[in-house]
Amino acid sequence: MPLYLNEDQQMLHDSAAEFMKGEAPVSHLREFRDKQCKDGFSHALWKQFAEMGFTGILIGEDDGGLGMGHVEAGVVLEQIGRNLTPSPFLTTSVAGVEALNAGGKALRDKYFPGILSGDTVLALAVDEGPKHRPDQISMAATREGNGFKLDGKKQFVVQGGSADTLIVAVRTSGSAGDDKGLTLFAVDANAQGLAKNSVRLVDSAMAAHLEFDGVLVDADAVIGEVDEGDVVLRRLLNAGRSGAAAETLGVGAGAMDITVDYIKGRKQFGALIGSFQALQHRIAHLYSEMEIARATVLKAQQMLDEGSSKAELMVSVAKAKAGKATALSVKEGVQMHGGVGMTDEYDIGLYMKRDRALQEFMGDVNYHTNLVAEMHGY
Amino acid sequence: MMSDLETFRAETAAWLEANCPPEMRQPMVDESDAVWGGRNPTFKPGQKEWLDVMAAKGWTVPDWPKEYGGGGLSRAETKILGQEMARLKCRSPLSSFGIWMLGPALLHFGTEAQKKHFLPPIARGEIRWCQGYSEPGSGSDLASLQTSAVDQGDHFVVNGQKIWTSYADKADWIFCLTRTDKNEKHKGISFMLFDMASEGVTTKPIVLISGQSAFCETFFDDVKVPKEYGEGVSSVVYEVNKGWDVAKYLLGHERSMISGGGSDGATSLGAKFADQYGRDEMGRLDDPMLRAQMAEMDIDVLAFRAMAERFGDTFKAGLCHPAQPNMMKYAGTEINKRRHELIMSAGGSEVLEWESEASNGGLTARSWLRTKANSIEGGTSEVMLNVVSKQILHLPGA
Ligand SMILES: Cc1cc2nc3c(=O)[nH]c(=O)nc-3n(C[C@H](O)[C@H](O)[C@H](O)COP(=O)(O)OP(=O)(O)OC[C@H]3O[C@@H](n4cnc5c(N)ncnc54)[C@H](O)[C@@H]3O)c2cc1C
Ligand SMILES: Cc1cc2nc3c(=O)[nH]c(=O)nc-3n(C[C@H](O)[C@H](O)[C@H](O)COP(=O)(O)OP(=O)(O)OC[C@H]3O[C@@H](n4cnc5c(N)ncnc54)[C@H](O)[C@@H]3O)c2cc1C
Numbered sequence: 001m002p003l004y005l006n007e008d009q010q011m012l013h014d015s016a017a018e019f020m021k022g023e024a025p026v027s028h029l030r031e032f033r034d035k036q037c038k039d040g041f042s043h044a045l046w047k048q049f050a051e052m053g054f055t056g057i058l059i060g061e062d063d064g065g066l067g068m069g070h071v072e073a074g075v076v077l078e079q080i081g082r083n084l085t086p087s088p089f090l091t092t093s094v095a096g097v098e099a100l101n102a103g104g105k106a107l108r109d110k111y112f113p114g115i116l117s118g119d120t121v122l123a124l125a126v127d128e129g130p131k132h133r134p135d136q137i138s139m140a141a142t143r144e145g146n147g148f149k150l151d152g153k154k155q156f157v158v159q160g161g162s163a164d165t166l167i168v169a170v171r172t173s174g175s176a177g178d179d180k181g182l183t184l185f186a187v188d189a190n191a192q193g194l195a196k197n198s199v200r201l202v203d204s205a206m207a208a209h210l211e212f213d214g215v216l217v218d219a220d221a222v223i224g225e226v227d228e229g230d231v232v233l234r235r236l237l238n239a240g241r242s243g244a245a246a247e248t249l250g251v252g253a254g255a256m257d258i259t260v261d262y263i264k265g266r267k268q269f270g271a272l273i274g275s276f277q278a279l280q281h282r283i284a285h286l287y288s289e290m291e292i293a294r295a296t297v298l299k300a301q302q303m304l305d306e307g308s309s310k311a312e313l314m315v316s317v318a319k320a321k322a323g324k325a326t327a328l329s330v331k332e333g334v335q336m337h338g339g340v341g342m343t344d345e346y347d348i349g350l351y352m353k354r355d356r357a358l359q360e361f362m363g364d365v366n367y368h369t370n371l372v373a374e375m376h377g378y
Numbered sequence: 379m380m381s382d383l384e385t386f387r388a389e390t391a392a393w394l395e396a397n398c399p400p401e402m403r404q405p406m407v408d409e410s411d412a413v414w415g416g417r418n419p420t421f422k423p424g425q426k427e428w429l430d431v432m433a434a435k436g437w438t439v440p441d442w443p444k445e446y447g448g449g450g451l452s453r454a455e456t457k458i459l460g461q462e463m464a465r466l467k468c469r470s471p472l473s474s475f476g477i478w479m480l481g482p483a484l485l486h487f488g489t490e491a492q493k494k495h496f497l498p499p500i501a502r503g504e505i506r507w508c509q510g511y512s513e514p515g516s517g518s519d520l521a522s523l524q525t526s527a528v529d530q531g532d533h534f535v536v537n538g539q540k541i542w543t544s545y546a547d548k549a550d551w552i553f554c555l556t557r558t559d560k561n562e563k564h565k566g567i568s569f570m571l572f573d574m575a576s577e578g579v580t581t582k583p584i585v586l587i588s589g590q591s592a593f594c595e596t597f598f599d600d601v602k603v604p605k606e607y608g609e610g611v612s613s614v615v616y617e618v619n620k621g622w623d624v625a626k627y628l629l630g631h632e633r634s635m636i637s638g639g640g641s642d643g644a645t646s647l648g649a650k651f652a653d654q655y656g657r658d659e660m661g662r663l664d665d666p667m668l669r670a671q672m673a674e675m676d677i678d679v680l681a682f683r684a685m686a687e688r689f690g691d692t693f694k695a696g697l698c699h700p701a702q703p704n705m706m707k708y709a710g711t712e713i714n715k716r717r718h719e720l721i722m723s724a725g726g727s728e729v730l731e732w733e734s735e736a737s738n739g740g741l742t743a744r745s746w747l748r749t750k751a752n753s754i755e756g757g758t759s760e761v762m763l764n765v766v767s768k769q770i771l772h773l774p775g776a
Binding site: 002003004260263264271272274275277280281283284285287288289291292293294295296298299313314317318320321368369370372373376377378 | 454649652661662669672676677678682687688695697702708764767770771772775
């Protein structure tokens with residue numbers, strides 16, 4: 001498979017680009033931020049996502065979806081990144097759907113119709129602290145009657161306050177650090193005993209701190225098998241990380257484009273500042289980093305779609321590389337804008353904030369760099 | 379049912395297993411393990427056999443057309459051949475400026491007669507070429523070159539000096555940029571092919587910081603260059619005074635080649651060095667700072683390898699920006715330099731040995747120093763960034 005978008009993927013790219021630019025450009029994010037929207041995204045827009053077919057990209061054709069892959073999900077996510085579009089797409093239609101794809105038909109039948117119609121929003125309750133450490137999950141579920149009882153805390157659950165259903169990863173046996181003994185549950189967001197405290201993040205997205213106090217769930221809320229949740233979690237994480245890498249790429253590319261435009265128009269010392277070699281070399285270097293990140297992200301997605309045994313390694317490479325390149329893009333972006341880069345009026349600062357949040361989502365550069373060393377056996 | 383490509387992969391693997399001599403499946407250790415061919419070739423055991431069977435199949439240049447000595451393979455087949463050779467650890471049968479630089483330029487700009495005359499001997503490794511571009515006063519600003527070629531009816535007379543000509547002392551022929559119009563800059567340059575055995579050509583090796591001497595000063599003293607080497611086989615590629623177009627096109631290929639394509643070298647330095655360096659009780663490389671740098675390098679190498687694959691695919695499909703080889707050269711050479719810095723750092727004092735047998739004559743240190751040229755030869759990193767700024771990002775000129 002060549003490492004560029006095929007014709008169908010290019011068509012999807014064009015329609016996603018047009019849609020996001022037309023319906024949810026950066027001004028849309030500003031609007032939702034300024035009216036202090038508690039959900040952090042527009043439900044009407046989420047309905048439009050559904051009409052475009054985006055919400056069902058990773059849902060199989062048998063389940064009524066488009067049956068596409070991670071490459072296609074990434075195509076949409078890149079446009080979300082470029083336009084800083086607030087949406088529950090990554091948590092719901094990418095990572096959440098992929099987790100449910102690892103589950104049984106009953107669960108898929110229960111949740112997929114709502115996702116396809118743009119009514120259902122999923123959130124991922126994985127992290128328990130300020131850093132992503134899925135191998136250290138300690139929140140536990142114990143057997144209770146025919147089902148389970150959940151007790152403990154999850155933190156920084158993006159869209160956790162507005163989601164209808166939470167995908168919760170907990171321990172049903174063993175202890176933090178063990179491979180086995182995890183179980184994933186699909187939990188109703190209105191379940192008794194679940195307390196949610198939503199907080200606004202630097203990028204205007206909403207995240208929630210969740211407290212489970214004896215939350216009861218049926219056995220059929222288990223995604224996959226009890227104590228075998230690592231298999232489900234792996235799929236969720238691979239999808240979420242490669243998806244986040246694609247969104248990050250969009251943020252970096254968007255920031256680079258507006259910066260290139262800016263330095264082509266701003267004059268100082270009687271010349272366009274874009275003519276100064278000190279800026280040219282830095283932005284050409286940035287271009288190179290972004291191109292490499294783009295190839296890496298696409299490679300990881302293709303490998304996931306092919307079911308390659310090395311896909312997980314490449315996903316970590318992609319999350320780290322896209323993270324580094326985009327961090328550079330937003331930093332150079334603000335710097336090259338000079339004083340106006342510090343103002344709320346200019347968009348470049350919004351890109352910097354979005355990048356910061358995406359860096360932390362499902363593992364930052366350091367986390368994935370360490371994973372790469374581990375996967376290479378050192 | 380296997381697809382055509384799966385069949386091709388299976389057959390290629392079987393053929394490589396059957397035909398690649400065992401010596402040619404050992405990792406390359408130093409320069410002498412590369413085969414350059416030419417009129418006076420030197421071969422180590424297995425090298426000639428490997429070159430001959432590969433050349434007979436056209437697989438020294440798998441994607442060139444068959445009529446010019448190539449294998450006529452598609453992009454997908456070429457990729458598979460490369461993957462299978464890497465998997466089976468088969469060495470490249472031939473290293474050649476003819477393959478990497480002149481060939482693509484001739485395929486693009488040459489006449490049918492020129493292609494038929496010059497390409498097959500390149501594919502078979504019979505003629506070794508060198509590149510006469512740089513001059514003492516013309517490095518980054520290559521188009522200011524002064525070596526002159528004066529039209530004398532049925533031949534040109536060439537006078538001047540080239541410098542940094544890699545392997546000029548070992549090459550059979552040269553592709554050389556000459557000035558054919560003194561009143562023009564870019565539009566007064568011609569791209570000429572001539573024999574290094576011609577009267578008036580002398581070479582003088584220059585010693586590098588690595589202690590090796592791979593390049594030369596090259597002097598032309600009234601060298602007579604015929605206008606034709608036979609019916610329609612002109613010594614000038616494309617047209618007189620249009621050599622800059624050819625030179626630039628060739629540089630694109632040279633830059634892609636120098637970028638390394640991410641293909642060689644072990645994937646993971648950390649995995650390679652952890653045993654020799656030592657591990658902590660958790661099995662981690664025993665120096666956390668070095669471990670972190672190794673892992674960063676793994677990421678950059680794997681990422682660049684994906685970039686090289688994407689570059690190759692988009693290039694073949696005509697989807698790639700024409701100036702993209704400049705980006706590739708910049709990124710690939712900068713990574714390679716960092717990689718060798720890490721190798722030196724991991725090796726400590728041991729890799730400072732310069733002559734001992736144990737150090738293979740200081741191979742690690744010499745290789746490290748050699749990589750410093752990567753971001754100079756074929757156009758410097760700074761020049762690459764200038765080209766990206768202007769041609770890809772369209773930034774205003776200073
Ligand atoms: C928070 C804040 C507080 C401030 N407070 C004050 C204040 O109290 N009083 C006051 O007078 N000013 C103040 N300033 C303004 C500040 O001094 C200017 O922003 C600064 O001098 C840069 O000018 P500029 O914003 O016009 O950027 P520009 O000059 O347009 O620069 C844009 C980019 O181009 C680069 N650039 C420009 N020229 C060259 C060149 N020749 N070579 C290479 N690169 C170049 C710059 O480095 C920068 O990256 C403040 C700015 C900020 C952000
Ligand atoms: C190992 C090796 C093998 C080589 N083999 C060959 C060969 O086979 N044939 C051949 O013809 N040549 C060959 N070269 C020559 C090579 O192409 C030149 O060295 C190269 O083009 C740089 O030219 P220069 O050495 O004159 O450096 P200069 O052009 O003098 O550059 C010096 C420094 O100034 C910087 N600089 C120059 N112009 C600019 C600018 N506009 N903006 C910013 N910075 C600038 C450069 O980046 C560099 O850092 C080889 C070189 C090496 C090192």
